[in-house]
Amino acid sequence: MMRPLSVFRQGSHCFFLLNCMDTDKAFSLPSDPILGIETSCDETAAAVLGADGKVLASVVASQHAVHERFGGVVPELASRVHIEMIERVVMAAMEEAAVSWQSLAGIAVTQGPGLAGALIVGVNYAKTLSYMLGIPLVGVSHLEAHIASAWLEEPEFPLPCIVLVVSGGHTHLYRRDGQGVSHLLGCTRDDAAGEAFDKGAQMLGLGFPGGPALDRLAQVGNHTAIPFPKSFFKKDSLEFSFSGLKTALLYKVQAMTEQELARGRADLAAGYQEAIVRVLVEKALLAGRQTGISALAVVGGVSANTRLRTLLEEHARASGLRLSIPALRFCTDNAAMVAAAGRQALATGSRMAIDAEPFTTLGQPGHNCPERALTKETAHS
Numbered sequence: 612m613m614r615p616l617s618v619f620r621q622g623s624h625c626f627f628l629l630n631c632m633d634t635d636k637a638f639s640l641p642s643d644p645i646l647g648i649e650t651s652c653d654e655t656a657a658a659v660l661g662a663d664g665k666v667l668a669s670v671v672a673s674q675h676a677v678h679e680r681f682g683g684v685v686p687e688l689a690s691r692v693h694i695e696m697i698e699r700v701v702m703a704a705m706e707e708a709a710v711s712w713q714s715l716a717g718i719a720v721t722q723g724p725g726l727a728g729a730l731i732v733g734v735n736y737a738k739t740l741s742y743m744l745g746i747p748l749v750g751v752s753h754l755e756a757h758i759a760s761a762w763l764e765e766p767e768f769p770l771p772c773i774v775l776v777v778s779g780g781h782t783h784l785y786r787r788d789g790q791g792v793s794h795l796l797g798c799t800r801d802d803a804a805g806e807a808f809d810k811g812a813q814m815l816g817l818g819f820p821g822g823p824a825l826d827r828l829a830q831v832g833n834h835t836a837i838p839f840p841k842s843f844f845k846k847d848s849l850e851f852s853f854s855g856l857k858t859a860l861l862y863k864v865q866a867m868t869e870q871e872l873a874r875g876r877a878d879l880a881a882g883y884q885e886a887i888v889r890v891l892v893e894k895a896l897l898a899g900r901q902t903g904i905s906a907l908a909v910v911g912g913v914s915a916n917t918r919l920r921t922l923l924e925e926h927a928r929a930s931g932l933r934l935s936i937p938a939l940r941f942c943t944d945n946a947a948m949v950a951a952a953g954r955q956a957l958a959t960g961s962r963m964a965i966d967a968e969p970f971t972t973l974g975q976p977g978h979n980c981p982e983r984a985l986t987k988e989t990a991h992s
């Protein structure tokens with residue numbers, strides 16, 4: 612197996628690059644595998660999708676241990692760890708997938724939104740690799756990648772559908788009309804749902820990242836014991852807000868003694884989680900009713916939440932709603948979803964011509980969420 616990045620490090624890369632170039636290689640989908648690379652935040656990830664779109668390998672190196680003591684992601688540290696990890700992670704994915712470099716149809720890499728330094732590591736690694744192998748490279752929106760995760764294990768999931776993206780940076784509701792074509796229906800005016808989980812967990816002394824820890828603690832708490840405000844805005848609104856809820860938790864924690872907090876922590880976690888999750892479910896279902904669409908995909912790190920999954924599955928069973936929630940390993944950041952979005956983009960002829968775009972987004976939070984088409988250009992360029 613060729614190990615191109617080892618050669619890159621020896622300093623003789625110009626000569627080697629020219630020897631490795633295969634500019635005549637015909638691009639063909641879906642008959643060849645795709646390599647996906649993700650470095651937008653604090654996960655270094657690589658994955659290979661087979662010709663049929665099935666996941667052959669998905670490797671994720673999480674940096675949680677590096678950032679934990681700071682209570683959040685430190686961008687400069689994230690970039691450095693991506694540099695250390697990226698080659699190992701890509702090699703591990705290629706070995707696990709047992710495909711040759713020459714058989715790759717193309718490479719997909721997260722282009723934005725994300726941390727600038729972190730994105731640059733993945734984008735430049737992917738560019739070098741694609742140049743050396745003489746295969747196409749496509750830059751993928753991180754949001755498009757999360758959305759694509761809904762089809763990873765359910766390729767027959769119908770369109771149009773409603774998509775709820777809930778992660779550390781986004782709480783966005785879309786109507787998805789075709790692959791690569793989304794219309795923003797609503798988003799958060801302040802914190803993202805994942806941010807609300809992380810900040811709530813911090814107030815409860817649960818460490819970082821807090822979402823999974825709060826989820827676990829809430830499972831042994833009573834969500835009706837301590838009431839929390841649920842922010843729905845107007846009856847028909849598809850916008851979200853979690854800042855008032857966060858303040859409510861802060862006041863409750865400040866009003867409790869150490870002993871009360873020790874006894875009530877699980878109930879606080881359960882009540883707080885319930886207020887986030889109920890609003891997410893209500894708004895997603897409202898979007899379905901407003902558009903007359905009865906298929907819902909829920910993606911992003913928060914879609915791993917146990918209570919959210921349970922409520923959505925119960926509702927889907929009772930109402931006949933078509934529901935797609937990715938398997939847990941594809942909810943939080945991973946590269947299989949990047950490869951899946953890239954596969955779509957490559958099939959439509961998209962190619963990467965520019966660099967990392969840390970501030971790209973599919974709709975501006977806090978600005979009444981104007982409906983905006985997500986075209987192929989905004990999604991994949």
Ligand code: ADP
Binds near residue numbers: 652777781911942944
């Ligand atoms: P990003 O926001 O960088 O795209 P992810 O899509 O991986 O990252 O989402 C990370 C967010 O998901 C974090 O805020 C994390 O706390 C949250 N999260 C992960 N698992 C859970 C869970 N089980 N319950 C609630 N939140 C979760």
Ligand code: MG
Binds near residue numbers: 944
């Ligand atoms: Mg993400």
